[in-house]
Amino acid sequence: MLEVKDLTVDFHLLSGNLRAVDEVSFSVEKGETLGVVGESGSGKSVTALTLMRLLPFSIGKVVKGEILFKGEDILKMSDKDLRSIRGNRLAMIFQDPMASLNPVLTIGFQLTEAIKTHNRVTRKEAKEKAVELLAQVGIPNPCNRLSDYPHQLSGGMRQRVMIAMALSSKPDFLIADEPTTALDVTVEAEILELLMKLKEKYRTTVMLITHNLGIVARTASFILVMYAGRTYEYGPVDEVFYHPLHPYTQGLLNSLTRIDKKRGGRLKPILGSPPSMTNVPSGCRFHPRCNYAQKICREEEPWFEEVTKGRFSRCHFSRDGNFKARSI
């Protein structure tokens, strides 16, 4: 469905160039859910924005790479072609629904606008469709809600409106960038459930970006771990959670607090903090924080390679599993 090859994105800042996304490659099969995890600054959101070609030209520039959506390169599309698939075959939900809805227009206006853009419908039909969509995403009294402004709805309701809008054209591919981060847990559970239900119904392929590994465990079938602008591990969710190949993935899993774990014992955090992207470490970008770093890790950057079938990792020692205590 979607294949990303060697995607590299540079940011041009006053202080110089910054490589936000560096040779990222992955693919998503039809009907799957890919969970993308990483800490802030790992490049996961920039990747998503680039997939939608929403990255402002003034700031970010794709240096190289391809984004094949159903075999066609999104990066090479004309604006006209792009408009016909973006928001239509390819849709996105953002983290903050208040910032992505226009505060001075009603929900109804914004929804019907989205519907009218991609379908030849009359105003009345668009309105009927909007009511139907709102009902589908679980908004009570959809007829009356159409004339509401975003600020009159709660955070959860706003996110439902965003989902309704994204799904208005039954997209083939949906990118959800931290869709529940701003919400309370009970609302988060509802929204995730709704997303998964609609995904089944429309057979949508989903790319879910989150920093919460629990959400990935709940919703995704594959997981991509990003760190400092690069991909670090990829594989089926179960295998990665139960047998992580990369020390960074292990570290992430070990540093989680969990409600299913009794109190007592200490967490095992990862040392240090994520690198600044203006000053990326030599060799493996994770080596300054890695418990198993050796001399080679500082000198040579490992490839993102297939270790066993369908499982990728960026580590010198993933293949033989011969991890030794840190020696640098």
Added chain:
Amino acid sequence: MEPLLKVVDLVKHFPIERGTIFKRQSGVVKAVDGVSFDIKEGETLGLVGESGCGKTTIGRCIVGLERPTSGQIFFNNSDITFLRGKEFRRLRKEIQIIFQDPYSSLNPRMTAGEIISEPLIIHKFGSDQKVKEKVLDLMESVGLKREHYSRYPHEFSGGQRQRIGIARAIALNPRLVVCDEPTSALDVSIQAQVLNLLVELKEKFKLSYLFISHDLSVVRYLSERVAVMYLGKLVELAENEKLYSQPLHPYTQALLSAVPVPDPNKERKRKRVVLKSGLSDYSGVFSGCRFQPRCWKAKDICQQKEPDLEEIEANHFVRCYFPGN
């Protein structure tokens, strides 16, 4: 043993005002609506709830940043609810707070050293030399380096800033620290570091914590006892293990079932309690139980009269007519 902190029937209402010149009060937000609990010396009490339930307001009332509408707060057996002036300043040495957002809680124009030394100077800790030594000590115990002393907040990462906030809070050797979501703004790997630091400091300086958070897993990791709040009132209070293994209030059950567990197999098997999207009415004329509009167990009686917070088992308090399964 007498508790270190005792909160009795704490109420905090915020007026809702209309009009710009002739202000009229048009209503009231009942942020905290009669909350009682205590914290023993050396204990960590977790206070969880969703946004807007009043948990932060409780923390701010205890530290004196907010004046309660009614109710009492006792610290070390003396009533501290409405202290002012000298006595209030003396109390400040004993109760400190760590804020959620390490970006807005540090003055960008002061260096890390100045920020941490400020409480020491206000409380006349000693000569400049002594203050500086103490600050360097503190910085070391929260995991900052000496050379960080003269750097400004913007030069630090989120985790390091939170460490500055923590150093400032423990500078005066307080006995109680209110931690208001200290790790919510941090990345997972950094969150674990800060949580471990809080545990370490608690042992080293014999602190007690009121740990306020919306993250039930963080609270599970840190707290001896946990209180669950819903729209201004406690709905359940129990020992950590009890609350997580046998939650009795329907709201607690729903909360726990909503939290995602980083374990795909468990996630597939879990049954989730799905709540009706509730009305969140804080100004509330509630009839009966405030959770009842979202509750799947609600019966007639729940609409008529609000249940009391009752001790159903030893040290396990629940506000529900039909607790358990």
